[in-house]
Amino acid sequence: MSTVFYVVAAxxxxxxxxISIWSFRHTETEVDFxxxxxxxxPLVGGAVLAATQISAGTFVGTAGRHYLAGVSWWFPWxxxxxxxxTCAFLVAPKLRRLGAxxxxxxxxxxxxxxxxGALAGILIVVAYTIxxxxxxxxxxxxxxxxxxxxxxxxxxxxxxxxxxxxLLGGVRSxxxxxxxxxxxxxxxxxxxxxxxxxxxxxxxxxxxxxxxxGFLESLDxxxxxxxxxxxxxxxxxxxxxxxxxxxxxxxxRFYSMRDEKTVRKAIFVSIGFQFTISLCIMSIGMLMRVxxxxxxxxxxxxxxxxxxxxxxxxxALLLVAMLxxxxxxxxxxxxxxxxxxxHDLYGKFIKPGASQRHLVNANRVAIVALSIIPLVxxxxxxxxxxxxxxxQAKFIASFFFVPIVIGLNWKRGTAKGAVAAxxxxxxxxxxxxxxxxxxYFPRYGIDSVEVGVGxxxxxxxxxxxxxxxxxxxSLDVFFGENEVT
Numbered sequence: 282m283s284t285v286f287y288v289v290a291a292x293x294x295x296x297x298x299x300i301s302i303w304s305f306r307h308t309e310t311e312v313d314f315x316x317x318x319x320x321x322x323p324l325v326g327g328a329v330l331a332a333t334q335i336s337a338g339t340f341v342g343t344a345g346r347h348y349l350a351g352v353s354w355w356f357p358w359x360x361x362x363x364x365x366x367t368c369a370f371l372v373a374p375k376l377r378r379l380g381a382x383x384x385x386x387x388x389x390x391x392x393x394x395x396x397x398g399a400l401a402g403i404l405i406v407v408a409y410t411i412x413x414x415x416x417x418x419x420x421x422x423x424x425x426x427x428x429x430x431x432x433x434x435x436x437x438x439x440x441x442x443x444x445x446x447x448l449l450g451g452v453r454s455x456x457x458x459x460x461x462x463x464x465x466x467x468x469x470x471x472x473x474x475x476x477x478x479x480x481x482x483x484x485x486x487x488x489x490x491x492x493x494x495g496f497l498e499s500l501d502x503x504x505x506x507x508x509x510x511x512x513x514x515x516x517x518x519x520x521x522x523x524x525x526x527x528x529x530x531x532x533x534r535f536y537s538m539r540d541e542k543t544v545r546k547a548i549f550v551s552i553g554f555q556f557t558i559s560l561c562i563m564s565i566g567m568l569m570r571v572x573x574x575x576x577x578x579x580x581x582x583x584x585x586x587x588x589x590x591x592x593x594x595x596x597a598l599l600l601v602a603m604l605x606x607x608x609x610x611x612x613x614x615x616x617x618x619x620x621x622x623x624h625d626l627y628g629k630f631i632k633p634g635a636s637q638r639h640l641v642n643a644n645r646v647a648i649v650a651l652s653i654i655p656l657v658x659x660x661x662x663x664x665x666x667x668x669x670x671x672x673q674a675k676f677i678a679s680f681f682f683v684p685i686v687i688g689l690n691w692k693r694g695t696a697k698g699a700v701a702a703x704x705x706x707x708x709x710x711x712x713x714x715x716x717x718x719x720x721y722f723p724r725y726g727i728d729s730v731e732v733g734v735g736x737x738x739x740x741x742x743x744x745x746x747x748x749x750x751x752x753x754x755s756l757d758v759f760f761g762e763n764e765v766t
Contacts, residue, residue: 286597293465293601297446300457304450310637314451314644315382315620317537325460326538327550332459333531334361334551335466335558336610340603341419342670343559345579347566351497351504353514354566358559360518362552364525367686369548372526374541375689375759382536383617384529384685385625391688391759393751394696395629400703401681402625405529406651408676409614412530413655415669416607416614421659423584423603436659439604440652443611447619448645452537455612462605463554469602470561472595473586477568480590493571500574504567516728520671523678523734527685530610530617611652619648672714679710679733683741692760698745706737 308314321329346354381387384405389398420439421432446454475486482489497504509517525531535544569582572590576582583603587596623643628635635643683706684699710733713721721727 285593286600289594289597289601290604293605294442296461297442297458300461301446301449301454304454304457308450308453308641311382311624311640311644313453314641315533315536315616315624317451317453317456319380319537319539320453321456321534321537321543321547322539323543323546323550325456326534326543326547328460328463328554329456329534329537330531330547330551331554331558332463332466332606332609333534333613334525334555335463335606336416336419336670339558339562340466340583340606341422341580342415342668344562344566344569344583345581347563348570348576348582349566349579350508351501351506351567351570352563353503353506353508355559355563356514357517357521358555360515360520360522361525362555363518364522365548365552367522367526368532369545371690372532372686373535373544373548376532377535377538377541377544379758380536382533383620383624384532384681385621387532388684388699391751391756392684392694392696392699394699397696397699397703398625399630400700401529401684402621404680404703404707405621406618408673408680409530409618410651410655410658411669411676412673413611413614413652414658415673416611417655417659418669419580420604420607422578422580423600433656433660436656439607439611440656443608444615444649444652447612447615447648451641451644452534452616455609455616456534456537458612459609462602462609465598465605466602467554467557469595469599470558470565473591473599474561474564474568476591476595477565477572477586481568481571493568496571497567500570504570512726516722516726516730517671519734520675520678520728520730523682523730524674527681528677529681530613532685533617533620534613615648615652618651619644622647622651675714675728675730675733676707676710678730679706679737680704682706682734683737687738687741689759692756693745693750694741695745695748695751697748698741698743701744702737702741705740706733709733709736 307318312318343354376387379387379390381390383402385398385401388401389395417436417439418432420435424430424435425432446458478486478489481493494505501508538544538547565586566582569576569586573582573585576585583599587599587603590596591599623640623646627643627647628640632639680703683702684694688694688699710729713729713732718729
């Protein structure tokens with residue numbers, strides 16, 4: 282298995298390096314580095330959105346939650362796809378029409394305030410540092426189970442390999458690499474599920490499925506029913522839905538696509554990829570519970586499957602797919618956080634007259650710095666991977682959903698309203714998580730994301746109504762005569 286994995290991984294890395302070098306030769310300006318020269322089409326764009334979304338939280342964390350909780354964990358996907366559809370019709374076309382490079386660019390343009398854009402950049406860096414912790418922790422879990430190496434070693438390898446192709450070609454290289462990674466992920470999962478069924482039931486896969494469901498029901502009836510109650514699942518779905526409708530690391534990808542029509546098509550392509558992946562991940566988590574009912578950690582399910590159940594080539598392909606999922610998300614997060622520091626803070630406030638080459642290099646320096654910080658927290662193993670991803674999603678939703686989604690569709694929103702919404706939503710979510718979630722969520726079903734988004738919306742409306750409206754000409758790109766106001 283080790284030999285096969287190294288051969289497959291070496292081939293994969295060779296292809297990545299070839300794409301990165303090609304992209305490097307076509308990267309001269311910030312538009313090239315952060316938006317691939319606005320050249321990405323719907324198929325590659327959809328694969329990029331899927332690869333960015335399908336992270337360690339999916340391959341390791343979501344499969345682990347299905348191992349632990351069974352079928353009911355699939356329902357949060359519905360909230361996520363609702364968020365994508367909201368994005369497709371209410372957010373993405375207007376963002377692409379603006380032609381900006383980052384989400385803080387949008388905040389600055391929409392509300393006529395560079396300070397609001399700077400605040401957005403800072404919050405992005407904070408929230409996505411948490412997200413990177415989950416990605417690095419997942420890489421450590423995989424390496425420890427499969428190869429018996431220290432988690433820190435695996436994390437450093439992931440950081441180094443991802444940083445190289447991110448630094449070389451920016452969004453251009455990451456887009457085509459994400460396309461390759463999505464194909465690998467889907468292919469590996471579609472092969473893995475039949476292999477697991479064959480292990481359980483021989484040649485009769487339908488009988489294996491029935492046998493598996495019977496075993497899971499005898500082990501814990503909640504595994505085939507409601508391990509989580511409807512109220513809990515709704516809270517999870519709301520967190521993911523609100524988050525994805527306004528997630529900067531996804532929204533930034535729209536700027537690299539050709540036009541508004543391309544963006545909308547890409548979102549539907551992405552949902553198709555995600556639907557296939559979600560069904561496979563659910564099947565894998567539950568079938569692994571049948572084969573290995575007492576794993577020491579739920580997050581080890583996919584790694585154990587790759588190493589002990591699948592044929593060597595398929596197992597190696599799945600491991601590469603898992604690493605690809607981590608790398609694609611790390612890449613996207615590094616691009617958006619690096620841009621938050623270099624483009625939105627350094628380029629606008631510290632050195633506003635910098636050349637394009639200087640700004641590209643500033644992005645590269647920021648990416649290196651921001652890739653190291655989350656390693657310290659990942660080594661502490663503060664929770665399971667899916668739990669960390671969920672908490673990050675709640676924070677993103679709490680401070681960005683209202684100023685982005687509502688702000689794009691309510692003309693009266695002001696800069697001070699947006700600042701109040703971001704600060705208030707983030708603070709409310711943090712306070713509720715630290716002091717009230719453990720007591721009030723089980724008793725009353727009040728989740729921190731609901732508190733955060735609710736406070737954010739309330740502050741946005743009240744403060745916007747009490748402050749002077751933005752000049753009409755600054756809103757023309759977002760609101761035509763027939764737009765909702």
